[in-house]
Amino acid sequence: MHELSIALSVVDLAREEAGRHGGRVCAVHLRIGALAGVASEALLASYEMACAETSLEGSRLLIEEVPVVVYCERCEARRPLESLQSFSCPECGTPVSRIEQGRELELVALEIEQ
Amino acid sequence: MSHEPRLVEVRRNILKQNDLVARELRQRFRDAGVFVASLVSSPGAGKTTLLERTLTLLGERFRVAALVGDLATENDAARLARSGAPVRQITTGTVCHLEAAMVQRSLDGWALDHLDFLFVENVGNLVCPASYDLGESMRFVIVSVTEGEDKPLKYPTIFNTADVAVLSKIDLAAAVGFDHEAALHSIESVRPGMRTIALSARTDEGMNEYTALLEEALHASRETAASAP
Numbered sequence: 295m296h297e298l299s300i301a302l303s304v305v306d307l308a309r310e311e312a313g314r315h316g317g318r319v320c321a322v323h324l325r326i327g328a329l330a331g332v333a334s335e336a337l338l339a340s341y342e343m344a345c346a347e348t349s350l351e352g353s354r355l356l357i358e359e360v361p362v363v364v365y366c367e368r369c370e371a372r373r374p375l376e377s378l379q380s381f382s383c384p385e386c387g388t389p390v391s392r393i394e395q396g397r398e399l400e401l402v403a404l405e406i407e408q
Numbered sequence: 409m410s411h412e413p414r415l416v417e418v419r420r421n422i423l424k425q426n427d428l429v430a431r432e433l434r435q436r437f438r439d440a441g442v443f444v445a446s447l448v449s450s451p452g453a454g455k456t457t458l459l460e461r462t463l464t465l466l467g468e469r470f471r472v473a474a475l476v477g478d479l480a481t482e483n484d485a486a487r488l489a490r491s492g493a494p495v496r497q498i499t500t501g502t503v504c505h506l507e508a509a510m511v512q513r514s515l516d517g518w519a520l521d522h523l524d525f526l527f528v529e530n531v532g533n534l535v536c537p538a539s540y541d542l543g544e545s546m547r548f549v550i551v552s553v554t555e556g557e558d559k560p561l562k563y564p565t566i567f568n569t570a571d572v573a574v575l576s577k578i579d580l581a582a583a584v585g586f587d588h589e590a591a592l593h594s595i596e597s598v599r600p601g602m603r604t605i606a607l608s609a610r611t612d613e614g615m616n617e618y619t620a621l622l623e624e625a626l627h628a629s630r631e632t633a634a635s636a637p
Binding site for chain 2: 296299300303304307311315317320321324329330331332378379380381382389390391393399400401402403404405406407408
């Protein structure tokens with residue numbers, strides 16, 4: 295389980311950003327792709343631990359899960375992937391290897407109180 | 409005065425620090441002319457045995473070295489040292505994966521430009537290593553025939569970070585009733601077009617294909633580096 299080390303990175307980044315903007319962080323918003331290799335539940339569980347005794351203690355973690363979007367060469371279009379077990383176009387069934395979205399692991403926003 | 413919290417957009421890559429170190433490493437490896445390949449698999453898939461054989465076979469004609477990640481012991485490094493190649497252990501303690509900074513630290517004092525190949529063996533784990541770029545040029549994901557044909561379907565993320573799949577312990581295929589076609593189908597489902605090599609580090613079946621792939625990759629990377637401005 296590497297979610298604790300991810301949570302520690304989130305806390306470090308959020309503290310750095312909070313320092314720049316001033317105020318106390320009460321919520322942290324992340325976007326996590328289905329292919330980022332991070333389990334949201336495990337990250338939520340680790341987050342509280344990572345926040346302990348920091349200025350983020352008591353803050354909430356909100357995670358937006360980002361589905362995988364692939365590019366189908368045959369349809370010449372972006373398509374949402376239906377299953378991680380089957381990298382094929384949901385419309386025409388052609389195997390797809392170009393991943394357009396789904397690897398995100400981003401801190402997107404902070405909610406800050408004065 | 410309002411006490412409503414305000415929303416501040418930030419947009420930061422959480423693993424940026426790792427990615428920056430990985431990028432630096434990749435450039436350093438390219439400048440030194442060393443080809444870096446990493447190995448990921450579950451515990452017991454035969455990474456160390458494959459690496460030991462790789463170091464021995466490639467070591468006859470190339471300058472090879474290895475870094476091995478392990479949670480607690482130094483057994484793997486001791487085993488690999490028998491090949492005569494320089495080997496360093498990265499003991500990760502409780503950390504279940506290697507990160508770029510661990511690789512960077514373990515390179516201290518090594519003359520990379522005296523090497524042709526450097527192998528990085530990750531901790532046995534098919535989940536966590538997927539998130540971390542180590543600066544390698546080629547990542548092998550290894551599944552042994554004893555693990556079942558559907559392993560790729562269970563771990564699609566790691567297959568999507570790797571370049572080549574290796575089906576290991578192919579000498580045991582008949583004994584465990586391994587269905588080769590089904591395994592290839594699983595790999596193709598999660599990563600269409602993925603190069604796959606079936607091999608046995610004990611009998612050497614398939615080892616030529618594997619070492620030839622590495623040699624081609626070394627030459628190709630040096631040609632690219634030479635033609636770069």
